[in-house]
Amino acid sequence: MPTGPAVQAAEQARAATGRTIRASLNAAPLAATLEGKRVPTWGYNGAVNGPLLRGAVGDRLEVALHNALPQETTIHWHGLAIENSQDGVQDVTQKAVAAGADYSYGFRLPHPGTYWYHSHVGLQRDRGLYGPLIVDDPAEAKDWDHEWVIVLDDWLDGVTGTPDDVLAELSQGMGAGMSGGSSGPSGSGHDMGGMQGMGGMPGMDMGGTPSSGPGMGGGMGSNGRYMAMGSTSDFLGGDAGDVKYPLHLFNGRTPSDPDTITARPGERVRLRIINAGADTAYRVGAPGVKLTLTHTDGFPVEHREVDAVVLGMGERIDALLTVAAGWTPLMARPEGKTGLALGLISTGTGKQPVPAALPSTLAGTVVDGGQLTSAAAVRLPEKAPAVTHTVRLTGSMMAYDWGINGRRFSMDNPYEGALEVRQGDRVQIDFVNTTTMWHPMHLHGHTFQVGATGARKDTVIVRPGRTVSVAFDADNPGQWLYHCHNAYHADRGMMGVLSYIG
Ligand SMILES: [Cu+2]
Structure with a gap:
């Protein structure tokens, strides 16, 4: 039971500072501005990418949620080992919060690190219903000069359709997508390596006949409007993603209007990178600049120097970067897809880089968080x-x-x-x-x-x-x-x- 005595005992055993952090999240429709266009979507507190919530280990976080959406919602606190009743899963840990209703979440922050929160109802988090959550460790030695919380997201809501439109098309199966003429090279990517290691698993339809998808030829699906065909990544072992996204956001912004921080040459920046995407892994790096990976999913790892790091959806990476003179483009390339999410570091000299002139790939030593070694x-x-x-x-x-x-x-x-x-x-x-x-x-x-x-x-x-x-x-x-x-x-x-x- 989410509220039983064992759950209560576990909550009492967590560290406590006696301090309470309070925040309000208003989930509501809003109009974002992306690429100079008005984009209708849903988010918290009037923006794509909700407010940064932050406290120290042992603090109690209390969040007042108001649901101004036209449907029910919940909030999940991703990565935090909190009391079960506060986990935000409808019909498992709570009843969903009805449209127009209020709800209070409250829990102790159990571990330091980089976390995030998002709606856990349906496809709401593929709109703008997410935000960063940082838990500080007061005992940590701060060997950096700046901190940059970075939230990456694949974006289509209000631009090419809604996440519900996407699901309607995908649910017709690949056959529907293949029948469209606008979706690129014949969908071979989705079959890539298909037979290897699968050994004729039951339920695996590798026949590849376009007629296998139900609902063929009807509705939007037949246009292959949303399905990403031929999206492959050697790093991810084949098929990289299902969905085409027109935009990739870095803290709610597109590369034409990038989030920019200023620093002095030689200073160190702690990056706290969060992949809030729904269907896109991001390869993150700055050309010619090493990243020292220090944490993944909030927890410390043996430091690893790399040229780039790949984050799957939901993963976080903390990394240290030493600032070079001029402009440093911190790029997030969608793995197996085209596009760019971009942030800039400026030391106040040189010429701001133009997104189109940036390298299209990030190569060299590239790892993902699952390939790192835990700190002792x-x-x-x-x-x-x-x-x-x-x-x-x-x-x-x-x-x-x-x-x-x-x-x-x-x-x-x-x-x-x-x-x-x-x-x-x-x-x-x-x-x-x-x-x-x-x-x-x-x-x-x-x-x-x-x-x-x-x-x-x-x-x-x-x-x-x-x-x-x-x-x-x-x-x-x-x-x-x-x-x-x-x-x-x-x-x-x-x-x-x-x-x-x-
Ligand atoms: Cu999956």
Whole structure:
């Protein structure tokens, strides 16, 4: 039970400063201005990318939500191991907040780091209903001069359609998208590497016949307006994304009007990068400048110097960057897609770079957060798992039937197929990707460890045909969702519940 005695006991055991941080979030329709155009969308407090919420470890965060949307909503506090009743999952941890209603969230901030919040209802977070949440560690030695909180997002709402329009098209399956003439090279990307490592999994329709999609030829879907065809990434192991986005935002702004910070040459900037996208991994870097990766998903890692870092949807990376004289373009390139999200660092000299003149690729040493090593201070002590759950990621672009172990999640019966754990147990989850596409797998309420010594994370990239094993100690009782953080995959059913029993 989200409010049972075990949950209350876990909440009482969390560190407390006695301080309370209060914030208000008003979820409402708004008109954003992007590329000089008025873009109708939904967001918090009148903007795309909500306000920065910030407190210290042990502070209590109280957020008053007003729902001025025309439909129900909730807020999920992504990555935070908070009290279960505050996790913001409709029909699992709370009743959704009705249109016009108010709701109060309140919980202690359990761990320092870079987190974020977003709506957990339907496809609302592929509009503007998200924002950054930073938890400070007062004991941390600050070896940087500036901090830059960076929220990246793939954007189409109000420009080419709405997320609901996108889902309507995708749900017809790949056949519908292929019948359109405007969607690029014949969709071969979605089949790429399809047979490798799949071994004829049941439910895998690799026939590739355009007629396999229901609803063929009807409505918008037949135009292939939203489906990204041939979007591939070697880094992600094949198919990179399902959806075409006309814009990519860096703190709610496009490259023609970039977010810009000023610094002196030689100063260090701590980047706190959040991928709030729905269907896009971002490769982030500055040409000719090294990034020192220090944290992923809030938790410290052994420092790693790279040329660029890839973030799946929901992932965060903290990195240190030393400022060079002139202008430094911090680029986020959508993996396997075209476009750019951009921010600039200026030292007050030189000429501001023109987006079109920037390099189209970021090469060299490139890693993702799941390939980093946890800092010793946060590494889980070695322990044999009391239980191992196998989570097969299933489905295909062809039928758009994404699921877990061949079953599509339904909120009507959320506990069917739940992964059962007992408090105190070391739990291992093996994410086995039987599909031809990568999935960023997210677990609520816990920060697992990837492999024996990998990073502590709450969202990890699982490449096609690969297995990623994660482990955690079951220390936060309740009912917790786990799901692919591709908004469209999650909505179609690649989701399940981790359930504390006994
Ligand atoms: Cu997915």
